[in-house]
Amino acid sequence: xxxxxxxxxxxxxxxxxxxxxxxxxxxxxxxxxxxxxxxxxxxxxxxxxxxxxxxxxxxxxxxxxxxxxxxxxxxxxxxxxxxxxxxxxxxxxxxxxxxxxxxxxxxxxxxxxxxxxxxxxx
Amino acid sequence: xxxxxxxxxxxxxxxxxxxxxxxxxxxxxxxxxxxxxxxxxxxxxxxxxxxxxxxxxxxxxxxxxxxxxxxxxxxxxxxxxxxxxxxxxxxxxxxxxxxxxxxxxxxxxxxxxxxxxxxxxx
DNA sequence: TGTCTATGTTGACGTCTGTCGATACAGGTG
DNA sequence: CACCTGTATCGACAGACGTCAACATAGACA
Numbered sequence: 001x002x003x004x005x006x007x008x009x010x011x012x013x014x015x016x017x018x019x020x021x022x023x024x025x026x027x028x029x030x031x032x033x034x035x036x037x038x039x040x041x042x043x044x045x046x047x048x049x050x051x052x053x054x055x056x057x058x059x060x061x062x063x064x065x066x067x068x069x070x071x072x073x074x075x076x077x078x079x080x081x082x083x084x085x086x087x088x089x090x091x092x093x094x095x096x097x098x099x100x101x102x103x104x105x106x107x108x109x110x111x112x113x114x115x116x117x118x119x120x121x122x
Numbered sequence: 123x124x125x126x127x128x129x130x131x132x133x134x135x136x137x138x139x140x141x142x143x144x145x146x147x148x149x150x151x152x153x154x155x156x157x158x159x160x161x162x163x164x165x166x167x168x169x170x171x172x173x174x175x176x177x178x179x180x181x182x183x184x185x186x187x188x189x190x191x192x193x194x195x196x197x198x199x200x201x202x203x204x205x206x207x208x209x210x211x212x213x214x215x216x217x218x219x220x221x222x223x224x225x226x227x228x229x230x231x232x233x234x235x236x237x238x239x240x241x242x243x244x
Numbered sequence: 245t246g247t248c249t250a251t252g253t254t255g256a257c258g259t260c261t262g263t264c265g266a267t268a269c270a271g272g273t274g
Numbered sequence: 275c276a277c278c279t280g281t282a283t284c285g286a287c288a289g290a291c292g293t294c295a296a297c298a299t300a301g302a303c304a
Contacts, residue, residue: 021169022176022224028192031166031173038169042161043262044153047143051153054144063281070150075263077282082261096271096280102144111236114229165292185251197293199252218250218301 021113037110040086045069046079050088053100060101143235159232162208167191168201172210175222182223 017033018026026034041047052066053059067076080100083089088107089100139155140148148156163169174188175181189198202222205211210229211222 021173022181024173024177025188026170026173028166028170031169035164035166035169038160039164042157042164044150044157045262047153047157047160048148048150051143051146051148055146059144066147071262072264073281074265074283078262081282093270093281098281107236111233114233115237167292193292194294195251196253196295200292203252215251215300220251 017109018113020115034110034113037086037088037106040083040088043079045071045075046083049076049079050083050102053089054102058101060099062097062099064097066100139231140235142237156232156235159208159210159228162205162210165201167193167197168205171198171201172205172224175211176224180223181226182221184219184221186219188222 018030041050048069049066052069053061056065063076063080067073069076071079080089080091084091084100087103090103091098091100093099140152163172170191171188174191175183178187185198185202189195191198193201202211202213206213206222210225212225213220213222215221
């Protein structure tokens with residue numbers, strides 16, 4: 001089995017993208033991919049929305065549960081779309097409501113990126 | 123000892139800022155602080171510069187060692203300043219050259235933010 | 245002192261981004 | 275079917291951002 005990736009549709013490029021930040025200088029392509037994810041979390045409203053989903057029971061939440069972040073409904077929808085495009089959230093419609101849930105693999109990849117750098121540069 | 127923070131000048135707010143993303147919804151203030159750091163890493167050039175510093179021997183590098191990222195010198199300087207303002211890098215002039223180094227505590231805080239969310243939402 | 249190199253700052257420019265109101269779409273209910 | 279609620283899309287606008295050339299500053303050295 002030369003390729004372990006059996007669910008290619010769910011994972012964005014980041015999961016297999018990048019070594020820890022301190023291992024070697026990132027290439028331009030690697031940086032392009034990884035920066036998209038950090039950028040997605042680089043807005044306060046998106047960070048609150050993401051945290052609201054992640055902390056909701058079951059790791060998923062209806063939009064109506066998390067919309068109270070001080071911006072209009074279209075803006076909430078816009079930010080959720082951005083998070084989805086970055087691979088951090090996935091969405092599913094169930095009847096009247098749309099539920100968003102976190103993508104653990106992508107988050108773990110980002111965490112590893114940082115954790116490695118934090119450890120080895122002390 | 124009610125307050126363990128004995129080196130307040132070095133640490134930005136982030137270190138003591140935020141619980142794991144999945145613990146509870148982030149407040150507006152917390153999100154404001156944390157988003158600044160993610161945003162700092164949300165640009166490909168900055169990510170490459172940061173990675174170049176982090177992967178350089180000793181966890182520090184002279185600007186001249188890492189300037190080859192395809193943008194002009196003023197732009198490099200601009201991005202390094204942004205990373206510094208975000209608390210991810212610190213700088214020190216030694217003679218002719220300026221050296222940048224990573225701030226491990228801040229990185230660790232960001233990693234913890236993500237790692238917790240990745241683990242508990244699987 | 246003057247000059248050279250390394251780095252930071254300024255000002256300007258085009259592009260990207262966050263925000264909103266208006267509107268469209270989807271699904272439930274009557 | 276009509277109507278209501280929840281969510282997404284569209285179009286527009288102001289402000290933020292990345293980039294550069296030009297200039298300024300700091301230190302080394304003669």
